[in-house]
Amino acid sequence: MIISHALKYVYIGIPRTGSKSMNRWLLDYYQGEWYGEHHGWKVPDEARDYTRFTIVRNPYEREISAWYFVPWGAETVSPPPPANQFAELFRGTIALRDGNVRIESHETPEVRMNQFHFVRKSGVSLVLHFEHLPHCLKDLPFVDKNHVPPFPHKEERGVRPPGTFFDHFNADAEKAVWEYASDDFEAFGYHRYESGYADKFALV
Secondary structure: EEEEEEOOOEOOOOOOOOOHHHHHHHHHHOOEEOOOOOOOOOOOHHHOOEEEEEOOOHHHHHHHHHHHHOOOOOEEEEEEEHHHHHHHHHHHHHOOOOOOOOOOOOOOOOOOOHHHHHHHHOOOOEEEHHHHHHHHHHHOOOOOOOOOOOOOOOOOOOOOOOOOOHHHHOHHHHHHHHHHHHHHHHOOOOOOOOOOOOOOOOOO
């Protein structure tokens, strides 16, 4: 989590949504300071009246990114399991979608929440879309729309092959993602069976 007491904002970093790049951008240009864990969502009392924002990403693209991602702490880089094992392995995470199940071995137990529950639990009031970066940065209240600093691209470990989710995974895999992320589609303007941009929406 990044907080600026000077500019009165809180950034909630949802996994696989460009959070490391956003952290760097806020630290470099907008008086951001680290608070708690990288993907923490519990906003401290002293910042409860600040603007709380996050970035969300098309659920299909988020999951293909996660499938090929290699954690920074990993000592070796191994290829992911075959794509035809995605549905079976992914269904083990569906129970974690609302953050009520803890993963004791992980630095942030709730890290496998879907995006909807990250937003709901953290009290986010402003959502940006990954697909609209960097243009959507102008929507942040502390950003001068005429002078937006360059947004960095943080290289990841692991090699994602070209193509969308549907180029690599089968219908059973899609059903698993839908079961896990159906709230995300509805809340953030994404469409089932589409890997692209979101519709505009009003966050209530």
